[in-house]
Amino acid sequence: MSKGTLFDKVWELHTVGILPSGQTQLFIGLHLIHEVTSPQAFAMLRDRGLKVLFPQRTLATVDHIVPTDNQARPFADDLAEEMMQALEQNCQAHGITFYNIGSGNQGIVHVIAPELGLTQPGMTIACGDSHTSTHGAFGAIAFGIGTSQVRDVLASQTLALSKLKVRRIEVNGTLKPGVYAKDVILHIIRKLGVKGGVGYAYEFAGITFEQMSMEERMTVCNMAIEGGARCGYVNPDQVTFEYLKDRDFAPKGADWDKAVAWWQQIASDVDAEYDDIVVIDAAAIPPTVTWGITPGQGIGVDECVPTPAELPESERAIAEEAYQYMDLTPGKPIQGTPVDVCFIGSCTNGRLSDLREAARFAKGRQVAPGVKAFVVPGSERVKREAEAEGLDQIFQAAGFEWREPGCSMCLAMNPDKLQGRQLSASSSNRNFKGRQGSAAGRTLLMSPAMVVAAAVTGKVTDVRTLL
Numbered sequence: 001m002s003k004g005t006l007f008d009k010v011w012e013l014h015t016v017g018i019l020p021s022g023q024t025q026l027f028i029g030l031h032l033i034h035e036v037t038s039p040q041a042f043a044m045l046r047d048r049g050l051k052v053l054f055p056q057r058t059l060a061t062v063d064h065i066v067p068t069d070n071q072a073r074p075f076a077d078d079l080a081e082e083m084m085q086a087l088e089q090n091c092q093a094h095g096i097t098f099y100n101i102g103s104g105n106q107g108i109v110h111v112i113a114p115e116l117g118l119t120q121p122g123m124t125i126a127c128g129d130s131h132t133s134t135h136g137a138f139g140a141i142a143f144g145i146g147t148s149q150v151r152d153v154l155a156s157q158t159l160a161l162s163k164l165k166v167r168r169i170e171v172n173g174t175l176k177p178g179v180y181a182k183d184v185i186l187h188i189i190r191k192l193g194v195k196g197g198v199g200y201a202y203e204f205a206g207i208t209f210e211q212m213s214m215e216e217r218m219t220v221c222n223m224a225i226e227g228g229a230r231c232g233y234v235n236p237d238q239v240t241f242e243y244l245k246d247r248d249f250a251p252k253g254a255d256w257d258k259a260v261a262w263w264q265q266i267a268s269d270v271d272a273e274y275d276d277i278v279v280i281d282a283a284a285i286p287p288t289v290t291w292g293i294t295p296g297q298g299i300g301v302d303e304c305v306p307t308p309a310e311l312p313e314s315e316r317a318i319a320e321e322a323y324q325y326m327d328l329t330p331g332k333p334i335q336g337t338p339v340d341v342c343f344i345g346s347c348t349n350g351r352l353s354d355l356r357e358a359a360r361f362a363k364g365r366q367v368a369p370g371v372k373a374f375v376v377p378g379s380e381r382v383k384r385e386a387e388a389e390g391l392d393q394i395f396q397a398a399g400f401e402w403r404e405p406g407c408s409m410c411l412a413m414n415p416d417k418l419q420g421r422q423l424s425a426s427s428s429n430r431n432f433k434g435r436q437g438s439a440a441g442r443t444l445l446m447s448p449a450m451v452v453a454a455a456v457t458g459k460v461t462d463v464r465t466l467l
Contacts, residue, residue: 004272037128068403107379117247136233137217173282181216197229292322350378367399368458374401412437
């Protein structure tokens, strides 16, 4: 088993006890909730006559079901309005801080917690959402949990979990122009598989990650779960500290100095032992796009859709299913595939730096005829900052719609949905069947810059041709 890693240190520091099942009862430092997975959990508390044990350690926002065009209340969708009201009432009843629409801090839960400085190194974090692994970018151990576990954290501030093994994924070198953090994680998942991380925590390390901004690191950790890992993290360093300094909930004054000293100590030891180590050359990573129905079915934009003969026997059945569903021909280039919808946003790529880079390619260009393209900021704060820089005007001049913050078409639990067999170029994190709102809709995952390239050409395009 691993020894001396950040994961081991944080796990041990938060261990309350070992349960008869052999699982660890782990204290959770920060609990994030939203409108979709919390109503049932609060109902379970009421049924048992329980209260929220540490309401000050729980924070709520709304993201999944909020419309991004018209956010007037009551929502047109009765179920969405019901979820909103339930969260508002539950937060008020239990004294939980709630960042509602119009608060100035509402947004996708995995965007607002880091930007507020709530996510900090050495923490344990839980949320009823798969992509809670995002927060590991700060050197936190963050888990996505189910509704019954949301109940457990509300009632006890603990979770029953089995300890994970630790795999170090080391990427070294400098990424080539047109290659982004999204390409790095899609490449890793392609290499290791969507089940390769089952039973593991992924430690992302190496020169490439050291050179990344915090927002880029969040993109990578966000999709650790798509590779089967329960969580993913990057050791805290000066980049982490500079991002956190002076944020709303970050330590101040002498407390800041103490915090940084402690954060430095919890990083993995230089002689830490790992259960597995994988080394990747950054120069070998191309702009990457998915072609199938799992995030692991990815290829370089200049490659062809793989033929069954090129794939391991274990992957051929899902590949055949993907060929039929996606209506793509094995052996045919992915580049040039026509797109119908182009979406920039989500907890993966809806932050300010994502929008800046996308705007750089959108400036002076026009969305192709017949393509619907839209940009959804990850939070109200991101939206304000983007508008202060004029990014909204660049997008709108190019023919993109500029929306209000929310999860939007990432999972389409709101009005933003694909129609029929539409094919989407998306900066989000999942390309499962029906993920973007239509049972027959198709999704190609790629970086925000690649989404812009698709939008302005009307087809999958190598963004490097626009540099």
